[in-house]
Amino acid sequence: MSFFGRNIKKIRGVKGLSQKSFAELFDLKRPTLGAYEEGRSEPKIETIIKIANYFSISIDSMLTSDLTVNELLRFKEDLILDDSVYTKESFVNIPYVSEKNIESYCKHYNNPSFLNDLSIISIPVEIGKTFRAFTVTNLEMTDHDKGLYPKDIVIAEKVKEEDFESYGNGEVVIAVLEKEIILRKIYFISDKVVFKAEHKNIDEKIFSKTDIKELWQAKYTFIKRLPEIGDEVENKLLFLEKELLKLKNRG
Structure with a gap:
């Protein structure tokens, strides 16, 4: 089993997630996740990045070290053991x-x-x-x-x-x-x-x-821009005031 496989299995344990629930979070099939955890298959780099970013864990740590439960909890405070006090919103x-x-x-x-x-x-x-x-x-x-x-x-x-x-x-x-x-x-x-x-x-x-x-x-x-907020006339008056202030300062 690779470090990645062991680490995602530990994450599931910390979060109390089944293989099915964990797989659905990242658009994976349950057998695929099982293959990762057992070291029978290696994930795409996109999958590694997605999982690491989601749990605020560095990619290097995911791939090269055997993370402890304490380390996982330190990486992200909301990785808690008791799901009864934490409700994750579904996206x-x-x-x-x-x-x-x-x-x-x-x-x-x-x-x-x-x-x-x-x-x-x-x-x-x-x-x-x-x-x-x-x-x-x-x-x-x-x-x-x-x-x-x-x-x-x-x-x-x-x-x-x-x-x-x-x-x-x-x-x-x-x-x-x-x-x-x-x-x-x-x-x-x-x-x-x-x-x-x-x-x-x-x-x-x-x-x-x-x-x-x-x-x-x-x-x-x-939208890739900040929408106008407030009354249109008010915005134009503010703009004029700024321009008049610039002219005054130049004088």
């Missing part, structure tokens, strides 16, 4: 489709191995539903200074194919097509589907329903 691990792998996702969207290799975003959303995270790559869903901007991340819930017919119009969705991923408002018209941008100067796109490989309804967003 959903969501595969993240970045700007760099959009083309690959269109080809391999239903390939489990490809999906397992995607980066993961963990957030406290409703468990039991299927989510995907997509990067905004253009200004199509902007209206003046409002809307979704490039580098923002949209968390979307999967829409089942059998629900397409009853799906409401005007919803903001991510549609996966053969060669592109579209983020727009959707409208179903007979056997066609129309995608409308929020930006008034961008034409709509029209496809057949059968062109849609996957459909995801936008639910949450991570």
Whole structure:
């Protein structure tokens, strides 16, 4: 058994986690975790990093030393022995489709191995539903200074194919097509589907329903900027005051 295998087994003991519970935390299969603990298999470096970071343990310590229970408790104070006084919040691990792998996702969207290799975003959303995270790559869903901007991340819930017919119009969705991923408002018209941008100067796109490989309804967003806080007029007055103060100081 490797140091890594022994150490994750000790972590489970300290936390009172079964192999199944521990494996689910890191998107592993229980037999795979068992193989790690018994030294029959070695994990990917991504798995090692994920587990080490989660428990605030250095990678070097995980791989090269036989950690004691006291050391594990010292690494992170909330590693406690009594689960009855500690309730861990469950987070959903969501595969993240970045700007760099959009083309690959269109080809391999239903390939489990490809999906397992995607980066993961963990957030406290409703468990039991299927989510995907997509990067905004253009200004199509902007209206003046409002809307979704490039580098923002949209968390979307999967829409089942059998629900397409009853799906409401005007919803903001991510549609996966053969060669592109579209983020727009959707409208179903007979056997066609129309995608409308929020930006008034961008034409709509029209496809057949059968062109849609996957459909995801936008639910949450991570924005890559600090939103304006407070009243717009008040913010402008504060800005003017600062500019007047600068002019006064120069005089």
